[in-house]
Amino acid sequence: MKSYEQLLNANKEWAANKLLINPRYFKSLAKVQTPEFLWIGCSDSRVPANEITGTEPGEIFVHRNIANLVVHTDVNLLSVLEYAVVHLKVKHVIVCGHYGCGGVKAAMSNGDFNQVLNMWLRVIKDVYRNNREALDAITDLDRRADKLVELNVKEQVEKLCKTSIIQNAWKDRQGPDIHGWAYGLKDGIINPIIEIKAGSYVDPLYKYDFAE
């Protein structure tokens, strides 16, 4: 059997099992989705949002990219954010990085990963530059990378607060709260790094006048 055929077979088994437990499982899910969470995570195959949080289909709206970046010109990310915040009215936005992130390690190196990846990883190099002293002080390279994972999560969370999408929602409905987490590949545990409640302080430079 081909590897992708195994996926299709496993899918049939999974669907049958769901129906065994609840014959209306797919009927009720197909009607509407009302997730409470937007997840912005790394594309890394070892960090599946639903599995590591014990959630089911319908509970988390998901966007994933390399190293869980919030790039303010990324139409894909912004579309997902706008849909989740404005239409689904999620209560929480979670940026979840992970220790041992290949994207973060690559950004710490001087490797040339060709034009597109270089451009993407450059965003993480900027996080490094802004925290150079603290990071350079950590001599162990794995520990330094893990610290950069945490600082990167923090930076992406702060960038979310700088969007008009989030500032508008904070004004209109006092939500969502923004969370930054880091997942451990080695122990499966999520480490909360930062939490920003709706309506929190935003650097005046990035604050839109409607939010005054």
Ligand code: CO
């Ligand atoms: Co990663």
